[in-house]
Amino acid sequence: DAKTTQPPSMDCAEGRAANLPCNHSTISGNEYVYWYRQIHSQGPQYIIHGLKNNETNEMASLIITEDRKSSTLILPHATLRDTAVYYCIVTILTGGGNKLTFGTGTQLKVEL
């Protein structure tokens, strides 16, 4: 799986958009970009994933650059409950399923 690079921490004001970057310059053509988050040492929670196209769901949007070497997770209106560690994961979905490789992620702190 390709290696990812994320800033260790970010701050965001409540109500503002939180834009979390991820660099995955060695990504291969069949690798997907996944985002999970972990709140207060709870179990990680799936947010969104994509291959080439931008994706949006009820939680967030995922913007993947055309060359696929980086991506940005966007939380459109961050709340205090979005304070968590956010993990960007690049993985191939093989017969082994979701064998996710977690890095150290980005600690997002949402403040009033």
Next chain:
Amino acid sequence: NAGVTQTPKFRVLKTGQSMTLLCAQDMNHEYMYWYRQDPGMGLRLIHYSVGEGTTAKGEVPDGYNVSRLKKQNFLLGLESAAPSQTSVYFCASSYSGGVDTEAFFGQGTRLTVV
């Protein structure tokens, strides 16, 4: 719908003792996984299973054994616990290994080996 349930939530073991961590899922998922998380680090895959009766090694399998006798349960065993196995253990499951599946995680088991 409970999702993924881990038992126990906390445990303290003495070096050399054995124990089994139980993971149960009620979503009829084929795939199940065991991860460990050490302080300040991301999760690392210990073992996983792609279906009832199957298991496979992950990134850090040494010192652990697993069994998947029933589709809904995935057991993680420590035969002779060591202080290096002090960690938070997370179980996860997914419907398949396909592109449109997400992994669902349990709430974790905090294990301390003294």
